Amino acid sequence: MAKTQDQRDKIAGSVTELQAGFEKLQYICSDQIATAVYLAYQLGKPILIEGPPGVGKTELAKTASELFELPMIRLQCYEGLDESKAIxxxxxxxxxxxxxxxxxxxxxxxxxxxxxxxxxxxxxxxxxxxxxxxFLEPRPLLKALREDNGSVLLIDEVDKSDHEFESLLLEMLSDFQVSIPEIGTVKATGPRPLVFLTSNNTREISDALKRRCLHLYIPFPDLELEQQIIHARVPEIPEALRRQLVTFIQELRELDLKKVPAISETIDWARTLVLLHTESLDPELVRTTLNVLLKFQEDIENVGPEISTLTAKAIKA
Amino acid sequence: MERQLNNFISVLRNLDVRISTAETLDALGAVELVGYSDRERLKRTLSLVLPKTADEKATFNRAFDEFFVFEDIRGEADSGSSNGANKEAGEQDGGGEGEAGGDGGEAEGSGERAEGSQPSGKKSKSKKKKNPYLLEEEEEEDLGPGEMADAQSPLGRQLMQNSRTELTVAMAAAGEAVDLKDIQVFTQKGLYTRRIMDEMGLADLNREISDLKGSPQVPERRLGQELKGRRELLREQVRDYVERQFLLFADSTGKRLREELLRKVKLSNIEQRSFRLIQEIVYRMAKRLATMHSRRKKVYKKGALNISRTLRHNMSYDGAIFNLHWKSIKVDRPKVFAICDVSGSVATYARFMLMFLYSLEEVMPKVRSFAFSSDLAEVTDLFDRNDIETAISKVLHDYAGGSTDYGQAFSDFKKNCLDDVDNRTTVIILGDARNNYGDNKAEILKEIYDRSKRVIWLNPEPKNAWNVGDAVMRNYSPYCHQTEECNSLMHLERIVGNLLKTAT
Structure with missing residues (x-):
């Protein structure tokens, strides 16, 4: 049974309510993130999410669509994307x-x-x-406008698209309408879609686009939050191991790496360790499973000598 | 509260966070939604609406913490928020007791009163403020609890009445009187603090305190101590007030002023301590140029059908359109050879030009640089291996110092890499053309001129000195496409901008 508008309003009625809702769907979010979704819902503004890869930017949009039980419409951006594919x-x-x-x-x-x-x-x-x-074939943006009950629109990796495409988005994001020369202006029929834009910061997003969005920066989570996330996502992992693992990852992020492990890697690693029936970290085990965490051979080689100290630290924690 | 928010936004703008009017409206809307009661929530909310990059977020966090601390103090005067009202009530209570002690002669210890007049509602601030107070208390003779005389000087009376509103008003009036809003640099903060104190009648108060200290009567001595303590409190408040005003009005105007100046001032006159700021400006200028010109290259990829060309090329296929040709604008990235004189007088200019050129890496990836004072050497790989700053200081360290010999430098250039100069190369020569009366070898420059796309000579000296003394600009200038006086950042920006423009 789909949620009614009132129910959605109730969920988005306060920051704590939202946080609880997300938690039920195994998405642990900080106050900052919950506030962002709250404001986006209440003010009807898009959220531009930035942050390192793998901290759950896309996941946030997905979970939001699940929470509000709204259809999720996703537009993956890439170089050369134009209106015939987007609108x-x-x-x-x-x-x-x-x-x-x-x-x-x-x-x-x-x-x-x-x-x-x-x-x-x-x-x-x-x-x-x-x-x-x-004879009109609607593409994601137009589709999102035409959903009668509203929708969650995810414009993923907007930094990969061209400058020109950003300008195309402006009309959509500020007025929730698109202009089709042959037909006229199409406005949102139902409630406004909840728009999430994500960016990995490979290039600077233009000021005009930023101005129209709330700007949310999701950093790597701190120790506490990451433990909660692992707890929610991989509940079967023993608590002691969870603490060790998260401490290890946090230490690892301090090192100078080509690509630091993100939350998604932490989760993968936790699953790996559960699969191997691990009780506690030990250097040999870390060495063999390191390729779950680090995606560059160079990084793996660099971290190699540090493993025993890092593991010792993690076990002590 | 709306005004406070506006003030806060102008503070942010002063700190180089770009906030548009639309965003201000958004902020007002968002704040209306979450309210002012929860400081953390307010911070989180505003941080979503106002700052739009990670850097700006950091600035925002700092500014928010600073700004809304001041707010607390002022809140007492406004009695605006519920918090402030509480504090004020506490404050008034304390003050009231104090007065009672003075007038009615109730036995109320000054030490105790110090506690009383700083109610627990003050939290962290109260601790800080009590410190000078306690210190005084330790040093001074212990007079014990007892009666206190009335203060005579106007400021003393105000202090003893402890009326915050009045003091704040007096402070603001004094600030107005000494033109606090003209404050420009942070070193003036002390000065303005003292001026405001003077304006509020510090001299009288000081006189009274020293008089009271020498007084034989205990109540008067006690008053002296009390006044002294309160004077310190006031001083701290005034300092806070000045600080806040400084943040609001000065920081940016001061900085902007300096930047504006630095853009125009001769680079050789820039002091060492401004280098950091200069670097910032250079990077910003370079970034602007880079974004301006990086869009252009996209044009190349698209393009409409070039009908005439298509038809012409397909004639051999009997007119069947077989091989399509597109109109495309080819953007040629400039190939730049920078030849820099790094001898004493020109070294500073070379430094900034190299900094500029290498900051433009994104749009000008093919910069080769050469440095000479007498012998010339290529320093490109120094820049490849090190970051710009280190590279520049290395270049200056290794090559500067000899006497200038343009002839020798040109011969070296010819020997090493004249062959690499082709018709897409722009050669930039930076130097004052002061050749120490040596052989100027202008014929080599002619060769470069013939082979290259452009030769640009940048001379840091003013035009009328180009041929004075040992300067031989007149020999070189016929073989340059362009000769420019270049001794400030503004010149540099214009020249490099043109360079990029002509590259299309």
């Missing part, structure tokens, strides 16, 4: 097919018309049927 496209095939089919009926329409001018006038009476809703 709408005309169904060219259908248009062509229809023209072929209608070619025959054209004679009937034009029967009895005298001269060129009259024929053209008659054709005009049919209007622009080929550029109407029937």
């Amino acid at each position: 709408y496209e005309w169904k060219y095939g259908k248009q062509l097919l229809y023209t072929q089919v209608l070619k025959e009926t054209l004679d009937e329409v034009l029967q009895g018309a005298k001269g060129f001018e009259e024929s053209v006038n008659r054709l005009h009476e049919f209007g622009d049927i080929f550029f109407s809703e029937e």
Whole structure:
């Protein structure tokens, strides 16, 4: 059973309520994150989420859609993405097919018309049927606007798209409408979609886009929070091991690495250790499972000599 | 409270956080939603709406902590928030007791009163403020509890009445009188604090305190001690007040002023301590140029069908459109050779030009640099291996110091890499063309001129000195596409900007 608007309003009624809701769905969020979602819902503003990869930016949007029981519409950005893939496209095939089919009926329409001018006038009476809703193929942004009950729109990795695409988003994000020259302006029919944009900061997002969004920076979680997250995600892991593991990861993040392990890697590692029926960390085990955490051979080699000290520290904690 | 928020935003703007009017409105809306009662929640909320990068967030956090501490103190005067009202009530109570002690002669110890007038509601602040108080108490003779005389000087009376509102008003008026809003740099804070204190009647108060100290009567001596303690409190408050005003008005204007100045001032006149700021400016200028020009390269990828070319090229296929040609704008990234004189007089300029060029790495990846004073050597790989600053100081250390010999430098250049100069290369020469009356070898420059796309000579000296003394600009300038006077950041920015523009 889908949630009604009132129920959603109630969930988003306060920060603590939201936090509890997220926790039920195994997404442990800090006060900052909960406040962001709260404001986004109440003010109807998009959230631009930045932070290192793997801290749960995309996950936040997914969980939000689950929490509010709204359909999730995802737009993955990449270089070269343009409006025909993001907003709408005309169904060219259908248009062509229809023209072929209608070619025959054209004679009937034009029967009895005298001269060129009259024929053209008659054709005009049919209007622009080929550029109407029937032939419109909605892409994610348009789809999100047309959801009757509202939706969660995730525009993922917006930094991968081109500058031009950012400008395309502006109209959508500030007024929740898109303009289609042949039809006119399409406005959100239902409640406004809840929009999440994520960015990995590979390039600076333009000020115009930032101005229209709430800006949420998700850093790596601290020890406490990360333990909670692991507890929620991998409940079967023993508590002592959980503490050791999180301490180890936190220490690892202090080192100079090409890619520091993120929460998703911590979770993977926790699952690995559970699978191996581990009770407590030991250097040999860490060495063999290190490739779950570190994704560059260079990093693995660099960390190698440090493993025993790091493990000792983690066990002591 | 709306005004406070506006003030806070202007403080943030002063700290280089860009906040638009729309964002201010957003902030007001968001704050309306969450309210002012919970400080942490307010902070979290505003940090979502106002700062939009990680850097700005850090600035924001610092500014918020500082700004809203002041708010607490002022809150007592406004009695605006419930917090403030509580504190004020406490304050008034304490003050009331104090007065009673003075007037009615109730046995109330000054030490105890110090505690009483700092009610627990003051939290952290109260501890800080009590310190000077206690110190005084230890040093002074212990007069014990007892009667206290009335203060005579106007400021003393105000202090003894302990009326916050009045003191704040007096403080603000004094601030106005000494033109506090003109404060420009932080070193003036002490000065303005003293001026405000003077304006409020510090001299009278001091006189009274010293008079009271010498007084044979115990109540008067007691008053003296009390006044002294309160004077310290006041001084601290005034300092806070000045600090706050400084944050509001000065910091940025001062900084902006200096930046503005630094852009225009001759680079050789810049003092060592401004280097950091200069670097910041250089990076910012370079970044602006980089973003301006990095968009351009995208144009190259797209493009419309070039019909005439397509038709022409497809004639051999009997007119069937087989091989498509597109209109595309090719963006040529400039290949830059920078030849820098690093002898004493020009070294500073070389430093900033190299800094500028290498900060532009994103849009100008192919910079090769050469340094000379007499012998010339390529220093490109120094920049590849080190960060810009270290590289520059290494270059200056290794190559500076000889007497300038342009002839020798050009010969070296010809020997080493004239072959690499092609018609897409821009050669920038930075130097004053002071050749110590040696052979100027202008013919080599001509060769460079013939081979390259452009030769730009940047001379840090003013134009009328280009041919004075041993300067031989007149021999070189015929073989330059462009000669420019270049001795400030503004010049540099303009020249490099043009360089990037002509690259398309």
